[in-house]
Amino acid sequence: ARPRSRKLDDPVVRAFVIARLNEKFSPEQVSHELRTAFVGRDDKQVSHETIYQALYVRGKGALRHELSVEKALRSGRRTRRPQSKLPTRRGARxxxxxxxxxxxxxxxxxxxxxxxxxxxxxxxxxxxxxxxxxxxxxxxxxxxxxxxxxxxxxxxxxxxxxxxxxxxxxxxxxxxxxxxxxxxxxxxxxxxxxxxxxxxxxxxxxxxx
Missing domain, CATH: 3.30.420.10 (Ribonuclease H-like superfamily/Ribonuclease H)
Incomplete structure (x- = not known):
């Protein structure tokens, strides 16, 4: 498989996302701001899920260490909260x-x-x-x-x-x-x-x- 370039590898997009996260924008707000700032430029659009992945999953963008704020999200969480409504199994792993x-x-x-x-x-x-x-x-x-x-x-x-x-x-x-x-x-x-x-x-x- 050929390696695919990530949209967050674009220096303009990456700088834009980092700047907004440092201003305590949520990933959803950052994604919306990109659509407003780069109208009609599909190559400059990044979904909020991609930003979440870059913040939480090592190897998927590694944004966290580039931020000037210690806690990337307004919620203050360092790890992502599971979206499932099912109760967490006690003792699992x-x-x-x-x-x-x-x-x-x-x-x-x-x-x-x-x-x-x-x-x-x-x-x-x-x-x-x-x-x-x-x-x-x-x-x-x-x-x-x-x-x-x-x-x-x-x-x-x-x-x-x-x-x-x-x-x-x-x-x-x-x-x-x-x-x-x-x-x-x-x-x-x-x-x-x-x-x-x-x-x-x-x-x-x-x-x-």
């Missing part, structure tokens, strides 16, 4: 703790420093086999480990300790994973390897790389 991708070091994003890994669990047909894949973000070096019949959290954690623990300390800085329950024992892995683990936002496994 509580084992993730504070290991969210938003807390991942900035150096991971630009791939300039080696030692940051993207991990995944690939499960075979019927769940009878599985592989752990680790990709180093800078060099794209790949490590693959075949698991026995089981791929529970203890088995996965032990395998990751074997894979990462054999590397020099300079090459085990972070590991980014999706929210699969096979990483329930990530804290145990981090203690054994001194390698931090960070988890993608819900339904956003593409944030790994």
């Amino acid at each position: 509580s084992w993730i703790g504070d290991a969210h991708i938003s807390t991942r070091p900035h150096e991971v994003q630009d791939r300039a420093v080696p030692g940051h890994w993207e991990g995944d669990l690939v499960i075979g047909r019927g769940g009878r086999s599985a592989l752990i894949t680790l990709v180093e973000r800078q060099t794209r070096f790949v490590m693959i480990h075949r698991l026995p019949g089981q791929h529970d959290s203890t088995t996965v954690s032990d395998a990751l300790v074997t894979m990462i623990g054999a590397l020099p300390m300079s090459l085990r800085k972070s590991l980014t994973w999706d929210r699969g329950s096979e990483m329930r024992h990530h804290a145990r892995f981090s203690i054994a390897t001194d390698c931090g683990v960070y988890f993608c936002d819900p339904h956003s496994p593409w944030q790994r790389g």
